[in-house]
Amino acid sequence: MTAPLHEARPSGAGRTLPDTQQGMRRRNLARVLHAVSAEGSLSRAAVASRIGLTRAAVSTLVDELIRWGLLEELGPERPGRVGRPGSALAVSGRGPAGIGAEIGVDHLAVCAVDLRGEVRARAVRRGANRGRAPGPVIEELTALIHQVVAEAERAELWPAGLAVAVPGLVARDGRTVVRAPNLDWHDLDLGPLLPGHGPLTVDNEANFGALAELWLGAGTPGDFLHVSAEIGIGAAVVVDGRLLRGTRGFAGELGHVPVRPDGPACPCGSRGCLEQYAGEEAVLRAAGLEPRDDRVGLLAERAEAGDERVRAALRDAGTALGIALTGAVNLLDPETVVLGGALAELSPWLLPSLDTELKGRTAGPACPVTVSPLGPQGPLLGAAHSVVRAVLDDPAVVAERS
Amino acid sequence: MTAPLHEARPSGAGRTLPDTQQGMRRRNLARVLHAVSAEGSLSRAAVASRIGLTRAAVSTLVDELIRWGLLEELGPERPGRVGRPGSALAVSGRGPAGIGAEIGVDHLAVCAVDLRGEVRARAVRRGANRGRAPGPVIEELTALIHQVVAEAERAELWPAGLAVAVPGLVARDGRTVVRAPNLDWHDLDLGPLLPGHGPLTVDNEANFGALAELWLGAGTPGDFLHVSAEIGIGAAVVVDGRLLRGTRGFAGELGHVPVRPDGPACPCGSRGCLEQYAGEEAVLRAAGLEPRDDRVGLLAERAEAGDERVRAALRDAGTALGIALTGAVNLLDPETVVLGGALAELSPWLLPSLDTELKGRTAGPACPVTVSPLGPQGPLLGAAHSVVRAVLDDPAVVAERS
Incomplete structure (x- = not known):
């Protein structure tokens, strides 16, 4: 059974590594990034107390995440607090972005979401796709993807992966549409048809909708x-x-x-x-x-x-x-x-x-x-956020690729 | 939500600890014990290659597990092999045992299973329990438990925990029978009624039956x-x-x-x-x-x-x-x-x-x-094995208790 690429599993990637020093370091990098992400901004000391590591260990991890462009320093915290002023950290609004795409029966949509979870670019095209051959549909989707990636790049973001929501059953390889009855698509590997913007994940729209609910629902x-x-x-x-x-x-x-x-x-x-x-x-x-x-x-x-x-x-x-x-x-x-x-x-x-x-x-x-509250936006947001979560869950992957 | 005590989650206990040296050591102790348990007997070198740690690291972990009485050395492996003869390790047939019990509508049953997975003592009592008050039923069950524990102790085993299968819904506290319609029991905390033989887990018979299938089914x-x-x-x-x-x-x-x-x-x-x-x-x-x-x-x-x-x-x-x-x-x-x-x-x-x-x-x-193939034996075996698995999953707990 193939493990899914992107899933709501904090530090998921680290668990497939042997339980060694390297694996532990990767998981701790993810913990630091998740802690800052959850709070918006945090000092090194606050991160340390939140994840139960020493301040020194956290500093080393933070320096690494800053070098990779995933965290940034907001400058010293406002005076008036007790002790030496710490510099507040925030997740970077530049760097990696998740590209989400949706093939709907009546529309195509693409968006880019940064590591902070903000939608930074979006493109939608209405029009019935029912019964159309995959080729022209994917061509139109690819044009939208290029448009959104170009807009993201102007904002100093780069695509860390592409996730595509489809209205049908997807095999566990995360690429092959086994059956999308309302498009009349069968056994179609989308891998070779889509542009390369980092790892590709194709999934059922209901799955991405549920993940959006899990990650973004109040x-x-x-x-x-x-x-x-x-x-x-x-x-x-x-x-x-x-x-x-x-x-x-x-x-x-x-x-x-x-x-x-x-x-x-x-x-x-x-x-x-x-x-x-x-x-x-x-x-x-x-x-x-x-x-x-x-x-x-x-x-x-x-x-x-x-x-x-x-x-x-x-x-x-x-x-x-x-x-x-x-x-x-x-x-x-x-x-x-x-x-x-x-x-x-x-x-x-x-x-x-x-x-x-x-x-x-x-x-x-x-x-x-x-x-x-997300309604029909769920699948598209879930797709884009799945790429963002994959970076938060194993930030070291970004260093290997950049 | 309370986490279940015993579950088919290798090294489960370790995951609730911070990802520190101590947590890693506990997980690695579990890996060594699981590796030997899966094969019946293994040399230190074979354990090391199987779990991806150095021979030296494995030796330290093995020494600890031998000191706690969880592993034993079978003596040098038979000659004729290449290289220095290694001493084969096996999971101990003495030491901790899982005590499983079953409250059926038509019977009561108790058994003791050692770390090797062998049933070492068993007692069954037929008789309709439908509509009987919990008090006398638990009294009879307690007598059977004492009988099985005494027999296990004569074989140099000690109870590492008690798991009880019931024909009804059990709350996530792992003790309270919320509803057992065929016994007519409701909202009954079995904790204070049962003898103390290590940690207690009460669960639905179907759950223990499924776990037995997972662990023992071919x-x-x-x-x-x-x-x-x-x-x-x-x-x-x-x-x-x-x-x-x-x-x-x-x-x-x-x-x-x-x-x-x-x-x-x-x-x-x-x-x-x-x-x-x-x-x-x-x-x-x-x-x-x-x-x-x-x-x-x-x-x-x-x-x-x-x-x-x-x-x-x-x-x-x-x-x-x-x-x-x-x-x-x-x-x-x-x-x-x-x-x-x-x-x-x-x-x-x-x-x-x-x-x-x-x-x-x-x-x-x-x-x-x-x-x-387990048929009606499933729930009782699943209960006893759940205690054994808890020891294999976090052997350090035994050291803390013994």
Whole structure:
């Protein structure tokens, strides 16, 4: 089984090294960088007390991180404090940047995020990609990537890696799209098609959406189930702050959990899957609406306007989601369920019936359901931040490459 | 969230220490002990090459482990090999032992397992515990524990901890039985009731069954879903060789995954749960059988004898299991599903319909289903081995206590 490249695993890279002095030093470099990153700015002494190393050890590590351009000194702290003034450290706003990209069914998007977590460049192109051959889509995406990288470079940033969110299943090699039904792409290795901007990671949009929630969500716990939708229904399971990927990388296929085992046939080969009740096409059909480009917008607009047929369709979708989530909550016992992506936008009409079902089927206190504030931005931000996290988790890699 | 005490996490304890020289030393002691344990016997040189440390470093660690009574020297290796003869090391068959106990609905059992993984003492008492007050049950269990510990002590073993498997949900404190419906126990802290034989861990029988499969199963992968049954249906999820416990410690409740959302009411408050189709009582009812003490034996006996009503009941239970497992496999993407406990015994009559359902509902290759060779022994062995693993994972703890 191939280990995923980028994951919410602090100091993850160090753990694959033998437990030697070198491995320990790499992990401690990551600890220092994470400590400063978490606080915005910190003195050397504060870093030392936070991570339990001596001030001298921390100073050596900090000097290294400054030499690599990952930390910078903000100058002496304001006077009036007791003791010798220390110089405050901050994560650099120049240097490595994470390049995130998203191949959506209705859009392409790219952004650059610096080590401080700020989006420094962004480019979006609307337009239906459904059924288009991969070649022209990747060409357009590559043009957007070049545009964003050029803008980042003008701000003294350099790409530390490229992460691409796709609406489909990705193999554990982190490059091959096994199946993206709404693009009609199959067994496609994106590696040779994309420009080289450091290490490449391709992952499912639901996974990146969940990681964004984990890293950027306010107060998101380390154990949650993230449910999102663009055309299909995707989910991602986060346990102890780590994404559960599954043996083949296919975990989180909530859309094909059987809701009514004798229900309508699903293209996956089963019957009565969640997607047959709560997928966008099923909901549009139940609502009596013709698909257009912005399907979610259409549903939200009509529900907002009080269209009873649309509201009933969304209510039924919420019920089906509640049944499938009851099974998932029984299996995983997450701290919360987070609705992201398109489901966040539609949550006012989905949540009441979803909640009723989940509460009615749960002995004891039901698992709370919350709505992601990131919504449709999640996958793109998650992709870019995954590159940033990889640098924070093993800063020595930057030194090896620069 | 409280970290579980014993888990399939090599060198787990070391990771909670700061990444210092001491923490590294503790992890390396565990590596040496694990390396010898995995091979039965090894020379110092072989240990060094296996774990990537120098021969000198390994010798210091080995001397420490011998001083603590965890390793022993078997004397010089047989001549005829090239080079200076090295003394082969083996894990000690004296010293610390794991005491495992099981509170079953129809029996109590206790065993002692040495560091080599051998069962050195065992005691079992048949008799229905359903509806009995905890007091007398724990008293009987305590008598069995004393008997097994006395026998172990005669073999120069000492109890390094006690682990107790219960048929119910256990809080993440690893002591409190939140709910054991078939015993009718609720919110019961077993800590003050059980004898002190080192650290105590109470856990769900399905969890210990899955850990036994992970540690003792031949060729069991690190990612699997373990499904077992005594009266209810329990499951345990193992990911990357670790048990997924859930926020409250309640993960793995496969028995309450909705199979037919409008099906019969379940005591859990929901409708159409798996247990309403594949739980022991539902199957006995469908088979037209009166419950007796050994229910699983009764079903197996009648099915073996060709009773068509019993076979049909088991076939339908297999179908329901297949539907619930389709959902679980879609969510978790495990490498295999393992049937353990009573389900292992009944597998000849469950598997065909279960497999048909799972294959028919899965796009691409279906997740393989295997039968555990440990069967009903799993939870007791898993409990005892969890104590042994805790010693192998952080041998320094033994030195602190002895």
